[in-house]
Amino acid sequence: MVEPVRAPDAKGAEAALARIRQVMPESPLLRSEPLSKALGMELWFKCELHNPTFSFKLRGATNDLLAAKESGRLKGAIVCSSSGNHGLACAWTGKNLGVPCHVFVSEAVGPAKRAVIQAMGGTVHVAGRDIDDARAAAIDYAQAHGHYFVNDGVSPEIMEGAGTMALEVVRRLSDVDALIVPVGGGNLAAGTGLVLKAASAKTKAIAVSPKLSPVIVRSFHEKAMLSIPPGDSIADGLTQREPILESLRVIWANVDDAWLVEDEAILAAMHALLESAHILVEPSGAAGLAAAWAYRDRLKGKRVVVALTGSNVNMGQVRKALAVPSFAPLA
Amino acid sequence: MQHPTLAGIEKALPLVHAHMAPTPLVRAELLSQALDAEIWLKNETVTPIASFKLRGALACLARAHAKGALTGAVTASTGNHGQGVAYAARALGAPADIFLPAKANPVKAAMIEAFGGRLHKVGHDIDVAKDAARQHARAKNMLFVDDGDDLDLMEGAGTCGLEIANALPNVDCVFVPVGGANLIAGVATAVKAKVKGARVLGVQAKGSASLHDSFHAKRKVERPIDSIADGLTQRVPPELAFQVMCKLADDMMLVSDEELLAGIHATAEQAHVLVEPAGAAALCGAVARRNEIKGKRVVLILSGANLTMDLFRRALDTTPLLGLRHG
Numbered sequence: 113m114v115e116p117v118r119a120p121d122a123k124g125a126e127a128a129l130a131r132i133r134q135v136m137p138e139s140p141l142l143r144s145e146p147l148s149k150a151l152g153m154e155l156w157f158k159c160e161l162h163n164p165t166f167s168f169k170l171r172g173a174t175n176d177l178l179a180a181k182e183s184g185r186l187k188g189a190i191v192c193s194s195s196g197n198h199g200l201a202c203a204w205t206g207k208n209l210g211v212p213c214h215v216f217v218s219e220a221v222g223p224a225k226r227a228v229i230q231a232m233g234g235t236v237h238v239a240g241r242d243i244d245d246a247r248a249a250a251i252d253y254a255q256a257h258g259h260y261f262v263n264d265g266v267s268p269e270i271m272e273g274a275g276t277m278a279l280e281v282v283r284r285l286s287d288v289d290a291l292i293v294p295v296g297g298g299n300l301a302a303g304t305g306l307v308l309k310a311a312s313a314k315t316k317a318i319a320v321s322p323k324l325s326p327v328i329v330r331s332f333h334e335k336a337m338l339s340i341p342p343g344d345s346i347a348d349g350l351t352q353r354e355p356i357l358e359s360l361r362v363i364w365a366n367v368d369d370a371w372l373v374e375d376e377a378i379l380a381a382m383h384a385l386l387e388s389a390h391i392l393v394e395p396s397g398a399a400g401l402a403a404a405w406a407y408r409d410r411l412k413g414k415r416v417v418v419a420l421t422g423s424n425v426n427m428g429q430v431r432k433a434l435a436v437p438s439f440a441p442l443a
Numbered sequence: 444m445q446h447p448t449l450a451g452i453e454k455a456l457p458l459v460h461a462h463m464a465p466t467p468l469v470r471a472e473l474l475s476q477a478l479d480a481e482i483w484l485k486n487e488t489v490t491p492i493a494s495f496k497l498r499g500a501l502a503c504l505a506r507a508h509a510k511g512a513l514t515g516a517v518t519a520s521t522g523n524h525g526q527g528v529a530y531a532a533r534a535l536g537a538p539a540d541i542f543l544p545a546k547a548n549p550v551k552a553a554m555i556e557a558f559g560g561r562l563h564k565v566g567h568d569i570d571v572a573k574d575a576a577r578q579h580a581r582a583k584n585m586l587f588v589d590d591g592d593d594l595d596l597m598e599g600a601g602t603c604g605l606e607i608a609n610a611l612p613n614v615d616c617v618f619v620p621v622g623g624a625n626l627i628a629g630v631a632t633a634v635k636a637k638v639k640g641a642r643v644l645g646v647q648a649k650g651s652a653s654l655h656d657s658f659h660a661k662r663k664v665e666r667p668i669d670s671i672a673d674g675l676t677q678r679v680p681p682e683l684a685f686q687v688m689c690k691l692a693d694d695m696m697l698v699s700d701e702e703l704l705a706g707i708h709a710t711a712e713q714a715h716v717l718v719e720p721a722g723a724a725a726l727c728g729a730v731a732r733r734n735e736i737k738g739k740r741v742v743l744i745l746s747g748a749n750l751t752m753d754l755f756r757r758a759l760d761t762t763p764l765l766g767l768r769h770g
Contacts, residue, residue, distance in 0.1 A: 140464060140489045145557040162467035162486055166715050204472070231473055386755065387550070390493040390748035392717040423715035427759055430711065434752055434759075442553045 120268035120362060122310030125275035125303065128175040132273060135174050135208070136163050138280050141417070146388040147401075150440030151408050154415045157401075158281055158291075160422060161393065165200040165232065167349075167422030168277055172299055173201035175273030176262055177209065188259040189214055193250035195243050195296070195349050196225040197422050202262050203234025214259070216250035218242050220348070224426050242342070243297075244353045265297045265356030275303025281417050282312040289414035294399040294421055295319040295328045295370070296350040298359035304419075305366025316368040320403040322375055325351040329370040332363055346375045346429065349396030349422060377402035382433035384440045385420070394425035395433075405439050444683055445594055446690070447629055449636035452601035458505040459498050459602045462534045463490050466603070468610050468742070473713040474726070477765040478733050481740045483614075484714055485607055487747060488722060492526040492554065494674075494747030495603050495626060500527030500588065501534070502599025507586050508535045515539065515585035519572035521673045522551025523747050524590040529560025540585065542576035544568050548673055551749050568668065570678055591623050591681025601629025607742050608637035615739040618725035620746045621645040621688075621695065622675045624654045628687035630744070635691055645688065645695040646728035648703065648720070651676035657685055658695040671700045671754065674721030674747055698727040706730075707758035709765050710745065719750040730764050 140159040148155040160168035173192075180186040190213040192202040199215035206213030215234040217226060219241050226236045239249035247264075254261035264270055277300070278291055291308060295301040301319035308315045321329045324343035331338045337360060342351040355363075363370075381398040384405075385391045400418040404411060467486045474482040487495035500516075507513040515538040518528045525541040532539035541560040543552060544567060556562055565575040573589070580587035588596065603626065607614060617634055619627040624645070631643040647655040650670030657663045657680045668676040688695075698706075706723030710716050725743035729736060 137467070138464075140467065142489070142491060145491075146554070149557070159489065161715065162469050162489060164470050164472055228473065231476055383752070386717055387752050390488060390717055390750075392711055392715055394715075425711075425715060427708070427712055431759060434756060442550055 117266055118268055120271040120302070120306060122306050124268060124272035125279055125307050128269065128272040129276040129279055131178045132171055132174050132276055136170060139277070141281060141284050144389045146442055147384060147440055151404055153408065153411045153413060155404065156285065156417045157389065157391065158277060158417055158419045159391065160277060161420060165197065165204045166424040167197040167201065168274060168300060169197040169201040170204070171276050172270035172273035173198065173205050173262065176267050176269040177205050179269045180260060181209065186211065186260050188257060190262060191250050191254040191259045192216070192262040192264065193243065193247040195351065196221055197349055197424055198264055199229045199234060200232050200424065203229050203232040207233035214253065216246040216253065218246045242353055243351065265299060266358045271299050271303040271306065271359060271362060273303070274300040275307040277419060278304040278307040279311060282315065285417065287415055288312060288315045288417050290316040290318055290411060291417045291419065292318045292320060292400040292403055293419045294350055294396055295321050296352055296396065298328055298355060298363055300421065301367050302359040302362035306362060309366050317366060319363065319367050319370040320399045321372055322347045322350055322378060322399060323372045324375060326372050327352050328355050328363070329372050331355050331360055332367065332370040335364065346432065347378055347395040347399055349394065350399060371403050371407055373399055373402040373406055376436060377406055379433045379436040380439050381405060383436055383438040387438050388440050388442045391420065392423050392425060393420050394422050395429055397422040444686060446687055447594060447597045447601055447632045449633055451598040452605050452629065452633045455502040455598045456602045456605055459501045459599060462501050463497055465606050466490060468607060471714050477713070478729060478736065480736045480738060483611060483742045484716065485603065485742050485744045486716060487603060488716060488718060488745055492523065492530050492558065493749055494523035494526065495600060496523040496527035497530055498602050499596035499599035499625060500524065500531035503588055503593060503595035504531040504535050506595050513537050513586060515583065516588055517576050517580035517585045518542065518588045518590060519569060519576040520590055521569055521676065522548050523674060523749055525555045525560060526551060526558055528588050529555050529558040533559045540579060542572040544572050548749065548751065550751050554749065568678065591625065592683045594683065597625045597629045597683065600626045601633045603744065604630030604633030608634050611740065611742065612638060613740060614638055614641050614742055616642045616644065616736055617742045617744065618644050618646060618728045619744050620675055620721045620724035621647040621654050622721060623677045623681055624684035624688045626746065627692055628684045631691035632687065642693040643691065644728060645692050646724040647695065647697055648672040648675040649697045649699045652697055653677050654680050654688065655695045655697050658688060658692065661689060672703055672720035672724065674719060675724060696728055696731060698724060698731065702727045704758040705761040705764045707755065708761050708763035712763050713765065716745060717748045718745050719747050722747045726764065
């Protein structure tokens with residue numbers, strides 16, 4: 113069932129971290145020498161790649177589902193909607209908890225991603241042409257069957273869970289000038305902003321979207337809930353037609369800036385990460401580095417942490433990235 | 444010759460962790476399904492130098508530093524060890540001179556320089572470069588860190604095995620890439636001491652089979668080097684690594700360059716991790732032994748990720764091992 117919710121806060125991120133630690137260790141934070149040099153800043157990567165579902169989404173899903181279990185709200189099966197990684201995270205967590213999980217995806221989610229969700233134990237339902245359609249179908253399904261809906265974008269536990277990434281960063285590294293995160297639905301940007309305001313006020317929270325899916329970034333700057341049909345961005349995890357008001361409110365209040373990047377820059381960033389940092393990411397996971405490159409003049413000499421949010425990539429996307437020149441060729 | 448011990452590896456662990464975090468050990472769901480086993484990936488690509496070699500270099504240089512003897516470090520390396528020594532020396536505030544064969548991997552060479560190492564390109568293979576490095580160290584009174592006969596390096600590399608044994612105390616089997624065999628010697632020392640009955644299997648490149656052939660012949664044999672896997676090559680087995688490998692490894696196997704390329708492809712496609720050819724060796728070994736590991740808890744050590752994008756493109760042109768049916 114969908115229930116009214118409380119607003120997320122930084123304390124909730126602390127509680128979330130304790131829950132998440134039961135399932136996943138602290139994620140790696142690595143400084144890149146070659147890319148620091150190429151971009152003219154002290155560049156660190158927060159690598160949300162090395163967990164069983166390949167993305168930061170496991171934080172929010174774990175926190176939401178463990179909190180629901182603690183409070184007795186986790187009844188029936190788990191239902192969620194997703195462009196991929198959130199669905200994987202819910203399916204994997206459901207499998208670990210011994211609870212079936214139904215994942216609603218749009219037609220835009222390819223067969224490879226669907227197969228992986230199934231491999232992680234999820235049942236896939238294809239509904240509608242974009243993530244917003246899939247979400248509406250998932251809510252209907254959960255209500256009809258009395259299942260638990262993982263309310264991505266609304267649930268404070270998901271935002272707080274996503275915010276644990278920033279908590280790990282500021283506990284590990286002092287004097288961070290900026291933490292750059294990709295924004296799709298807005299959970300990570302919201303959670304990051306909340307945590308930074310409370311735990312490291314001097315660190316700017318910067319949210320990045322592809323130009324082809326600019327709705328959150330433009331809604332941020334225009335202080336209005338916009339609706340913009342997304343184009344066909346390579347960063348399939350960051351496409352969104354409408355913001356969700358709950359997470360957008362948190363973003364308005366806590367995020368410092370929001371930038372757009374070209375798909376070409378995202379592919380160049382994937383290439384640079386492969387060649388110069390030896391890290392494989394999905395296009396959505398490279399958007400932060402693409403922004404650090406595109407906005408390098410504003411970040412000059414700063415200590416910058418870029419969140420590499422996922423690596424659930426297909427080899428077609430990798431080939432595309434290798435066909436675009438890196439902005440930091442190594443040799 | 445003094446062999447590595449669990450106690451020595453346990454002492455090396457804090458020296459290593461002072462400058463790098465424990466590496467991820469992640470259950471790989473897709474590979475587990477494909478191999479009908481519980482497959483875990485020990486991801487040594489997630490270090491500041493993208494290779495396990497940092498462990499040995501940190502342990503070795505930190506011990507010398509603690510004795511007050513570290514004026515600078517010298518080594519010869521096909522690359523990853525050189526990066527490790529350069530990084531560790533800088534972390535401890537000392538200079539590093541790194542000798543490479545003339546045709547060394549340009550990515551690895553560039554990375555050594557990025558970590559502050561001074562490059563010297565000498566000779567046609569690693570053994571020639573090694574002689575030059577040894578002379579240089581003697582002349583300049585610097586510490587020569589041989590990527591072979593060095594107990595500290597081996598115990599440092601063994602911290603990888605200790606992390607595995609601590610995190611998965613009931614592991615059945617560990618697949619380890621083998622070049623000079625420090626990694627397998629150190630890992631086997633830790634894993635065998637901590638986990639009763641665990642098996643440790645080594646994988647070397649067909650085109651550079653000196654450690655493999657020496658293991659099976661029970662004596663050191665020299666072999667030429669012809670492989671894309673520059674992390675799996677060694678012409679002459681180092682004595683200490685040879686002895687420990689013969690004592691502790693359960694088996695050694697060979698994989699072809701074609702298999703390694705297909706393994707890189709599979710690792711990217713199914714585990715979403717970039718590896719160099721040596722880093723794919725453990726997966727290739729597990730695929731070759733898939734009947735033996737069925738139902739077992741298996742760790743694959745992904746030893747490093749320093750490769751050129753040309754080589755990665757070649758890997759993507761192969762049919763991947765264990766190809767995804769829905770890809």
